[in-house]
Amino acid sequence: MMKSKLTRQELSWILYDVANSAFTMLVSTTIPILFRSLAEANGVDSAHATGMWGLVTSAAMLILAVLAPILGAFADYRNMRKRLFVVSLIVGIIGLLGLCVTQNWMAYMLLFVVARLGYSACNVFYDSMLTDVTTDERMDRISSHGYAWGYIGSCIPFVAGILLIFTLPFGLDTLKATQLSFFITGIWWVLLSIPLLKNVKQLHYLEKRENIVSHAFKRIGETLRKIKQNKRLLYFIIAYFCYIDGVYTIISMATTYGGEVGIGQTDMILALLLTQFVAFPCAILSGVLAGKVGSLKLIKFYIVVYAFACILGYRMSQAWEFWLLAVVVGMAQGGIQSLSRAYFGKMIPKEESTEYFGFFDIFGKFADFFGPLIISFCAFAFGSSRSGVLALIILFIIGFVLLNKIPKDSEV
Numbered sequence: 001m002m003k004s005k006l007t008r009q010e011l012s013w014i015l016y017d018v019a020n021s022a023f024t025m026l027v028s029t030t031i032p033i034l035f036r037s038l039a040e041a042n043g044v045d046s047a048h049a050t051g052m053w054g055l056v057t058s059a060a061m062l063i064l065a066v067l068a069p070i071l072g073a074f075a076d077y078r079n080m081r082k083r084l085f086v087v088s089l090i091v092g093i094i095g096l097l098g099l100c101v102t103q104n105w106m107a108y109m110l111l112f113v114v115a116r117l118g119y120s121a122c123n124v125f126y127d128s129m130l131t132d133v134t135t136d137e138r139m140d141r142i143s144s145h146g147y148a149w150g151y152i153g154s155c156i157p158f159v160a161g162i163l164l165i166f167t168l169p170f171g172l173d174t175l176k177a178t179q180l181s182f183f184i185t186g187i188w189w190v191l192l193s194i195p196l197l198k199n200v201k202q203l204h205y206l207e208k209r210e211n212i213v214s215h216a217f218k219r220i221g222e223t224l225r226k227i228k229q230n231k232r233l234l235y236f237i238i239a240y241f242c243y244i245d246g247v248y249t250i251i252s253m254a255t256t257y258g259g260e261v262g263i264g265q266t267d268m269i270l271a272l273l274l275t276q277f278v279a280f281p282c283a284i285l286s287g288v289l290a291g292k293v294g295s296l297k298l299i300k301f302y303i304v305v306y307a308f309a310c311i312l313g314y315r316m317s318q319a320w321e322f323w324l325l326a327v328v329v330g331m332a333q334g335g336i337q338s339l340s341r342a343y344f345g346k347m348i349p350k351e352e353s354t355e356y357f358g359f360f361d362i363f364g365k366f367a368d369f370f371g372p373l374i375i376s377f378c379a380f381a382f383g384s385s386r387s388g389v390l391a392l393i394i395l396f397i398i399g400f401v402l403l404n405k406i407p408k409d410s411e412v
Contacts, residue, residue: 006145009133012195014146016126019192021150022185023096023119025158025276029269030165031099031112034178038105047379054376056109060116061372068124069223069359075125081202085125089193092118096186100179127341128357129196131350132203140295143342144287147334151279157181157188158276162269204350223359233347235405237360240340243303243399246392247336249371250309250329267319271326278327283334295343300403302336307396314390371395 006014032053039049075081095115102108134142161181168177227233290298305328312325341360348356371392378388 007133008199009201010138010142012199013126013129013133014142014149015192016196017146017150018153019189020119020122020126021147021154022157022188023092023115024150025154025272026182026185027116029158029272030161030178030181033265033268034175035105035108035112037175038103038108042105044105047383051376051379052109054372054379056113057116057372058370058376060113061120063113064117064120067121071121072124072128072357072359073223075128078207079202081125081128082197082200085122086197088118088121088125089190090118092116092122093186093190094118096182096189100182100186103175124357126196127345127360129200129202130341130345131348133200136346139342139345140290140339141287143345144283144290144334144338147338148280148283148287151276151283151334153192155273155276157185158273160184162273166266223356227359230347232406235402236344236347239399239402239406240344240360241399242395242402243299243306243336244340245371245395246306246310247333249375249392250306250313263316263319263322267322271319271323274323275326275330275333278330279334282331283338286335286339290339290342295339296403296406299336299339299343300400302332302339303396303400303403305332306336307393310389310393310396314386 035053036046036049039052040046044052071084075084092115095111095113095118098111099108099115102111130139130143158181161178161184164172164177164181165174168174172180227237286298286302309325309328309332312321312328316322316325344357344360374391375388378386378391
């Protein structure tokens with residue numbers, strides 16, 4: 001439990017994690033499953049379907065990696081953060097609605113890029129709002145609660161969609177039922193965004209000025225220099241790039257890889273649903289433990305857990321192994337993401353939080369570009385992406401080593 005009652009602003013911020021996590025569930029499950037179905041129906045073989053999905057995921061993340069610090073720099077000016085958030089939300093919803101109607105596998109890929117860009121851009125602004133809704137002392141727990149309730153809350157529209165797919169009511173076929181589940185998620189995403197739009201205000205900001213465009217780009221260069229000069233921040237953000245690469249790749253490529261090695265769709269969907277239920281208490285627990293043993297120690301522990309998950313994934317060939325992998329990932333997923341976000345949020349200047357989180361996101365999203373690219377390369381080069389899963393362990397090792405370079409007294 002929190003030491004004191006959640007404020008309206010904190011609760012509204014947490015609710016948006018519940019809103020957007022429903023889309024994350026689709027990215028991990030039914031969106032790539034439907035893509036594989038559409039692609040293979042048009043003659044694309046299994047390994048190449050995996051490779052193409054990895055490439056389109058990488059493309060979306062590369063585009064955002066370029067845009068994130070620019071968007072962040074503009075969002076730090078008075079009243080700009082929420083406006084840019086709304087524009088990004090609209091883009092994401094348009095892309096998702098497109099996925100609800102198309103049956104062309106190539107158009108499906110392009111619309112996924114649009115939806116993913118909108119979703120990810122929203123997160124740049126949303127993450128930076130953490131500094132507006134709470135204090136440094138409460139940041140670990142609020143961030144952990146966001147991920148935790150996001151995991152459990154996202155199960156509601158997801159289960160509704162899965163029931164449609166499994167039962168096929170109203171004369172629906174599997175394709176239409178799956179696309180209807182996307183529509184349900186879109187409605188959920190919009191409705192639970194309303195409290196954040198209504199209650200969260202931009203408390204930390206820079207005053208607008210006449211040369212706002214040139215000033216924003218100048219600030220990007222200044223921020224890069226500040227990050228380079230701050231060794232604690234530099235080591236952390238490079239380490240984050242490495243270990244979050246593996247985390248995001250496992251999230252985005254789980255069902256695509258599982259389908260390649262022969263895991264049934266029902267097993268994959270239900271196992272990943274289990275991940276959400278495991279992640280809920282583990283994410284809450286991570287916020288509590290961070291106050292006792294420190295965020296950095298816990299992040300390093302979760303990195304070790306993920307390295308073990310890579311070994312499990314490399315050896316995986318049966319459904320029970322996918323279920324085991326789902327549980328292991330659930331234990332670490334919420335903690336490593338929420339504590340990384342909070343640790344970074346406590347190190348940066350509040351009035352420039354969106355710009356800094358733009359760089360935080362550029363490292364995270366470029367990692368999400370690099371990881372699927374590794375999987376795609378192995379799929380195309382070796383006819384299987386299994387070796388690519390094992391290769392991710394190298395990134396976890398590098399991240400662990402870099403975190404060890406952060407001074408012992410740098411817990412914030």
